[in-house]
Amino acid sequence: MKPSVILYKSLPDDLQRRLEAHFSVTKVPNLDADTVQKNADAFKNAVGLLGSSEKVDAALLDNMPALRATSTISVGYDNFDVDALNDRRVLLMHTPTALTETVADTLMALILSSARRVVEVAERVKAGEWTKGIGPDWFGTDVHHKTIGIVGMGRIGLALAQRAHFGFGMPVLYNARRQHKEADERFNARHCDLDTLLQEADFVCSILPLTDETRHLFGAAEFAKMKSSAIFINAGRGQVVDENALIAALKAGEIHAAGLDVFEQEPLPMSSELLTLPNVVALPHIGSATHETRYNMAATAVDNLIDALNGKIEKNCVNPQVK
Ligand SMILES: NC(=O)C1=CN([C@@H]2O[C@H](COP(=O)(O)OP(=O)(O)OC[C@H]3O[C@@H](n4cnc5c(N)ncnc54)[C@H](OP(=O)(O)O)[C@@H]3O)[C@@H](O)[C@H]2O)C=CC1
Numbered sequence: 001m002k003p004s005v006i007l008y009k010s011l012p013d014d015l016q017r018r019l020e021a022h023f024s025v026t027k028v029p030n031l032d033a034d035t036v037q038k039n040a041d042a043f044k045n046a047v048g049l050l051g052s053s054e055k056v057d058a059a060l061l062d063n064m065p066a067l068r069a070t071s072t073i074s075v076g077y078d079n080f081d082v083d084a085l086n087d088r089r090v091l092l093m094h095t096p097t098a099l100t101e102t103v104a105d106t107l108m109a110l111i112l113s114s115a116r117r118v119v120e121v122a123e124r125v126k127a128g129e130w131t132k133g134i135g136p137d138w139f140g141t142d143v144h145h146k147t148i149g150i151v152g153m154g155r156i157g158l159a160l161a162q163r164a165h166f167g168f169g170m171p172v173l174y175n176a177r178r179q180h181k182e183a184d185e186r187f188n189a190r191h192c193d194l195d196t197l198l199q200e201a202d203f204v205c206s207i208l209p210l211t212d213e214t215r216h217l218f219g220a221a222e223f224a225k226m227k228s229s230a231i232f233i234n235a236g237r238g239q240v241v242d243e244n245a246l247i248a249a250l251k252a253g254e255i256h257a258a259g260l261d262v263f264e265q266e267p268l269p270m271s272s273e274l275l276t277l278p279n280v281v282a283l284p285h286i287g288s289a290t291h292e293t294r295y296n297m298a299a300t301a302v303d304n305l306i307d308a309l310n311g312k313i314e315k316n317c318v319n320p321q322v323k
């Protein structure tokens with residue numbers, strides 16, 4: 001008999017078949033308590049769990065005593081209680097590298113669209129406001145040769161630095177817990193403390209994971225340190241930013257604009273004041289959302305689960321020590 005797994009995300013047909021070749025698959029719409037209760041036996045017997053975005057905590061794990069591996073279709077895993085997984089010796093697999101370049105492209109898109117006001121002026125064209133040659137009130141600011149400050153010089157931070165340095169001639173500052181020789185050598189990047197980065201960067205770009213240390217890292221004090229011409233970009237996690245402080249800084253002109261792919265609450269509620277500000281570009285968490293990359297992420301996650309349940313955890317494993 002094939003081992004049982006729970007799938008809580010739709011997969012392309014060929015990947016679903018690949019999963020079914022190895023496992024007996026129970027597909028569920030989400031991991032809500034109600035869903036778990038309705039499928040109690042399947043959750044009780046499952047050795048694997050595959051999906052994305054749902055919370056995987058101790059309460060869920062208590063209903064899955066046979067679980068040996070979870071596989072998330074994402075690189076971020078802040079929605080997993082890793083301590084609870086470790087306590088139960090459950091492996092956590094994720095999809096770094098599959099999405100790195102695409103997310104760096106999204107960051108560049110946010111930088112360009114907020115500096116050049118792409119969304120705002122395109123809306124004006126659609127609204128019929130382009131009736132004569134445009135004047136300074138439609139102008140944006142340059143991106144090339146401005147200083148970029150990257151907070152989080154991991155896989156995606158490096159790919160962003162590459163674009164900024166080679167594509168746009170931008171001096172690169174970065175903050176991370178440690179110095180990254182590759183960034184220094186390849187992109188002439190300068191490691192600095194957060195305050196220096198905030199004070200010197202024209203674009204402050206956050207691509208941090210959400211952890212206890214990074215939660216609300218950007219608050220009123222940090223926005224106050226930025227240049228009034230600075231543009232703040234966030235494609236890491238929404239909770240890394242105190243959104244009320246960001247709104248206040250934008251309204252007070254403490255910073256010039258923001259380009260955001262992630263928010264404290266997702267989907268972003270229509271009541272959010274961010275949606276009323278013309279100098280905000282708000283995207284619906286599309287960092288990795290291309291057909292190619294989402295397919296590659298799903299394929300990686302399927303392979304990760306097959307590998308993990310066969311004891312192969314050389315790559316893409318968050319907690320190999322529990323094996
Ligand atoms: N918008 C979207 O759709 C997407 C968002 N993401 C988000 O981007 C995050 C980063 O992904 P990726 O680049 O692959 O991850 P990495 O683990 O490769 O990089 C994370 C970086 O953050 C740094 N960092 C962590 N904690 C701190 C801290 N307290 N202070 C300063 N720097 C810190 C790390 O520092 P050090 O190098 O010193 O360890 C590292 O440089 C993901 O965790 C996810 O949340 C990812 C994909 C898509």
Ligand SMILES: O=CC(=O)O
Nearest residue numbers: 073074075076288
């Ligand atoms: O936010 C997306 C991820 O892969 O993490």
